[in-house]
Amino acid sequence: MSHFAQIDANNIVTRVLVIEQDMVNTGLFGEPNTFIQTSYNTRNGIHYDPVTGQEDSGTALRYRYAGIGMVYDRANDVFALPKPEGMNSWVYSSNTWAWKPPVDMPTDAVPPNYYRWEESNTSWILITVTQ
Numbered sequence: 001m002s003h004f005a006q007i008d009a010n011n012i013v014t015r016v017l018v019i020e021q022d023m024v025n026t027g028l029f030g031e032p033n034t035f036i037q038t039s040y041n042t043r044n045g046i047h048y049d050p051v052t053g054q055e056d057s058g059t060a061l062r063y064r065y066a067g068i069g070m071v072y073d074r075a076n077d078v079f080a081l082p083k084p085e086g087m088n089s090w091v092y093s094s095n096t097w098a099w100k101p102p103v104d105m106p107t108d109a110v111p112p113n114y115y116r117w118e119e120s121n122t123s124w125i126l127i128t129v130t131q
Contacts, residue, residue: 012071012082016068042060064081076094081098082099087099087119
């Protein structure tokens with residue numbers, strides 16, 4: 001079976017169906033031109049074998065498997081992650097088709113120390129998790 005994401009007028013994914021192209025074409029599930037095929041086996045531009053879960057030589061389709069709320073970027077033919085709510089400073093990466101903070105997270109934290117993003121001062125804050 002194939003997977004198809006249905007998008008609205010703003011290119012937002014509203015649902016994902018397991019359905020074949022010929023059923024999409026009937027129009028019984030909505031306007032056929034609002035459905036974009038997506039691959040359950042594609043993650044971050046890499047195709048994975050459905051049985052082993054290992055990277056394989058299959059064709060990665062539209063960078064990632066579509067999910068409700070994602071955006072279909074027609075110009076680049078990819079499913080992009082939506083901008084996180086309240087993260088006004090975050091910038092869009094055309095390398096990963098996702099939003100990221102304007103400052104990379106520090107790499108020196110190890111458990112039980114972690115970082116969280118603080119939008120009010122656009123920086124990473126070190127937090128320590130205690131048990």
